[in-house]
Amino acid sequence: MNEKYVMVTFQAGHDYWKRALKGFEDAADALNVSIEYRGAAQYDVNEQITVLEQVIAKKPDGIAISAIDPDKITTTINKAVDAGIPVVLFDSGAPSSKAQTFIGTNNYNAGVMGAEEMAALLNNKGKVGIVTLPNQLNHQERLKGFQETIEKDYPGIEVVEVKDGKGSEPVSRKAANEMLAQYPDLNGIFATEAIGGIGVGSAVSSAKGKNKVKIVSFDTDKQTLDLIKDGTISATLAQGTWKMGYWSLQFLFHLNHKLTADSKLGNISAPPLPANVDTGVSVITKENVGDFYGQ
Amino acid sequence: MNEKYVMVTFQAGHDYWKRALKGFEDAADALNVSIEYRGAAQYDVNEQITVLEQVIAKKPDGIAISAIDPDKITTTINKAVDAGIPVVLFDSGAPSSKAQTFIGTNNYNAGVMGAEEMAALLNNKGKVGIVTLPNQLNHQERLKGFQETIEKDYPGIEVVEVKDGKGSEPVSRKAANEMLAQYPDLNGIFATEAIGGIGVGSAVSSAKGKNKVKIVSFDTDKQTLDLIKDGTISATLAQGTWKMGYWSLQFLFHLNHKLTADSKLGNISAPPLPANVDTGVSVITKENVGDFYGQ
DSSP, X not given: OOXXXXXXXXXXXXXXXXXXXHHHHHHHHHHTOEEEEEEOSSSOHHHHHHHHHHHHHTOOSEEEEOXXXXXXXXXXHHHHHHTTOOEEEESSOOTTSSOOXXXXXXXXXXXXXXXXXXXXXXXXXXXXXXXEOTTSHHHHHHHHHHHHHHHHHOTTEEEEEEEEOTTOHHHHHHHHHHHHHHOTTOOXXXXXXXXXXXXXXXXXXXXXXXXXXXXXXXXXXHHHHHHHHTTSSOEEEEEOHHHHHHHHHXXXXXXXXXOOGGGGGOTTTOOSSOSEEEOOEEEEOTTTGGGGTTO | OOOEEEEEESSXXXXXXXXXXXXXXXXXXXXXXXXXXXXXXXXXXXXXHHHHHHHHHTOOSEXXXXXXXXXXXXXXXXXXXXXXXXXXXXXXXXXXXXXXXXXXXXXXXXXXXXXXXXXHHTTTOEEEEEEEOTTSHHHHHXXXXXHHHHHHHOTTEEEEEEEEOXXXXXXXXXXXXXXXXHOXXXXXXXXXXXXXXXXXXXXXXXXXXXXXXXXXXXXOOHHHHHHHHTTSSOEEEEEOHHHHHHHHHHHHHHHHTTOXXXXXXXXXXXXXXXXXXXXXXXXXXXXXXXXXXXX
């Protein structure tokens, strides 16, 4: 088929997007269509807007985009939708735009999974600290999912402290060291992002020794996987990045070919695609960490 | 193709499932496979278990099931998964089962939509009451989504009262009448289910006159649509029932044909399907209510 679908991400070539692009490619193979990958060279919303404008001008059969800044990119997304180009958002959404579907991690649910993993590691009892980024929405949701699950389902566990790691390894290490000093009987720390988890791992290893305080972290960069392998971090939550790409293209194909019968009702009264697709997180521990290297 | 997929619901022939079955059928046409529809004759988990056992014995290519009682049906669902039969849950999930995917309304998000619709109807200011079923999880989530959205995004609106309508028209009418008496300046009522909405509509019509208090309700049974049409209820939230059926079969087909490349990692480390698919809700008002009759 002579169809072309385009994926637009934050930053061309960034490692994080490789699995999403692989999913997009795998769906393209299955559906026998062509794809193109475009990213802003820097983490810059104005550059992403320019890239998206260029993509729209070529009138592709569909666009999957991960929004750097939902508020600023929404006008350009709507321009694509108004031009009749199917658009889906993945990984980072733009809820006020006219694009109907978001495919990515439900961060609240990811926090729930983090809490359940932590509870299993602690046999449902103990004191837990959290290192997070309190000003960023996805981290607020991870925190909320974690805290509400502990409160509701694990009365034997207490969240004693929540600290800002600022996405920085030294700041997160310092935050963890302060918690370890203030709560000498601390049993676990949940880090809502990877760099923080690495800082926490370093603090625990130095102050207490590996695995003396259970660490649950986030994402699967190489350093985190190495710390899982050597026992410093007990578990990390892997996002379903491949699935984001795969289902983005499947949904665009459905929109483009009007394959969903409910579309006869029109877009406003009954959009044909699911509103939100939670690609889920997988728990990675020493047992399965081997599968994730070189992904 | 000589493939057979089975949909199992609560109650064979119940109106609520017709749209879901239509989605399942439409996907079967697109994929060129056969389907079968099975339901318990009554709302009875033991009967549903028996039906599911019979379905498993026939070794179908996939099963989409809506769980009456997640705890009791989980063992039988796991039996299907262990026998290598792809299983997805729709509309009502079984989160502890081995089935990987749930496709249905995210009730929290539906509550958020309800709050946004109510705020639009009230021009972002006024007093609001809620009639709900406080003991049922899906209604707790709708309530939470509504309340948190009002608190966070609409400081001009106050939720003054939450009452139990017990899913009964007279009880909901009484609850609404009490609210109208206690808060003579009440501007809106959100009903988290259809029967409650009908009771609230009756109370408001008698006490104040149609449309004097804005009502946002849930679902699209004929009586609710009639009350939308005559102006008693301002808006109702329609669930994406057709999409539940359509995407259930698409996902089962993907599992059955191992079409998702990540499945090479095995089910535990990276399940190939999205974890949760929120089929979303559509807002129905006087303008688009015509589309929904006879669905």
